[in-house]
Amino acid sequence: MNKKVIAGVLVIMAVGLIGFWAWNYNNKKQSDSFLTLYGNVDIRQVSLAFEQSGRIQKLLVQEGDKVQTGQLLATLNSDALQIQAKQAQAQLKAQKETIIKQEVGARPEEITQARAQLASAQAELDKTDKNLQRLQVLVSSTDGRAISQQELDYAKSNQQSAQAAVRERQASLELLIKGTRQEDREATKAQYEVTQANLDLINYNLTQTELKSPVNAVVRARLQEVGDMTTAQKAVYTLALTDPKWIRVYVNEQDLSSIKLGGTAQVIRDSYPHQPINGKIGYISSVAEFTPKTVQTEEIRTTLVYEVRVYVNDPNDRLKMGQPVTVKIPLASGEKTHDQ
Structure with a gap:
């Protein structure tokens, strides 16, 4: 009876080892087909200020509001000019x-x-x-x-x-x-x-008492309030552009040959790993630089790398400025990352 139990346990262990090996092999194979990079979402910003000094009369939008090109955002008191x-x-x-x-x-x-x-x-x-x-x-x-x-x-x-x-x-x-x-x-x-x-x-000067949005964007910060005295040097709003939006990653020299302008990439958020966002490689730096401290890699910090930007179309504003993400770039058949 004991021999049968022992034999059963051994069979179960063997099956488990075979399953683990198959899972590991499959993951390794899948990993071999992608270059995995880590970076952050980057968005251009616009600081909006009035062209002339005056007292703010109206502020029409708040943080998080979406604004369109030409939309009125704020006004100055214009009684004297009228x-x-x-x-x-x-x-x-x-x-x-x-x-x-x-x-x-x-x-x-x-x-x-x-x-x-x-x-x-x-x-x-x-x-x-x-x-x-x-x-x-x-x-x-x-x-x-x-x-x-x-x-x-x-x-x-x-x-x-x-x-x-x-x-x-x-x-x-x-x-x-x-x-x-x-x-x-x-x-x-x-x-x-x-x-x-x-x-x-x-x-x-009367037209300049109206502050309008120059682009389609999202209000990131409201920096002044109604009644404040403002000048051309004091921003009233900071706008985050919704397009273009890109992921800034860094690639070492060994993997640089795997990156092509116009190539596809997948952007994966930690909170939604099974909902990748498609992107394209739109910029590859021609100058090497030291790895920024904000980039988490398994390599030595002083390794020289090249900046790469993966541009994405994000109409639903799922990616936020500074958000850490994972970028997977498919490799051509036969290619391997430098650490393999």
Whole structure:
């Protein structure tokens, strides 16, 4: 009976050894067909800040929110800029009216009025001429006894004033007919352009009070709050780009021949080992470097390695920045890793 028991135990042990050997052989064979590397998820980030200083009025997204290109994320208080814009618009309108007036010239009614004023001045001149002539006749006929010299001088002064008024009215009429000088027109247009440029600058500054997302991304950090005073040097949000996303791994020189640009790879997360994410090798460094301390390998730390990036398509955002992962790269038939 004891012999039968012992024989049974030996048979069971033999079967177990054979199973263990087969499992080990199968795993070894499977391992031989892949180059296994260890690395971390890397994602590009964008630090967003306003172009100008101001007080934050609104913050519209939180950490973890997905944002689209052009989406409004935050705004600054723009009351002062809006007042400046209204002022510039009013100045622009007044200058435009001046330009139109200079181009059109005087209205017919204004010319008619100027001619009437010239005629009135001419009539006044004729009146003073006749009065002076009458006084001069009296002086000649009475040897200066009929009127005083003061009255004669007063009449001459009135005549001269009337002559000056006629010349002034004549010049005004000619100016109305000829219109504004070309130099004055150019100066008015130049001032209009200056005001227009100032309004354009104010409108541009108004657009910069809105902070918009430049890319499709995920909000990684909200660094300021409503009411904070901000500047162009202070980031308001940090965005993590959802595309491209890659795994940074390091390959030693012996295994470098197994890595090809465009080659396929599998990215395996520790929490989901049976749900690999497909990727492609998109970058192989041409310069060797010492193994970074963050990379866990079984080799000596000072081994020279080459950086490799495995790009992945991760629309569901399963991979997080800095997450440690395992990368398996299939080997061609007959190839072996350097430690075999």
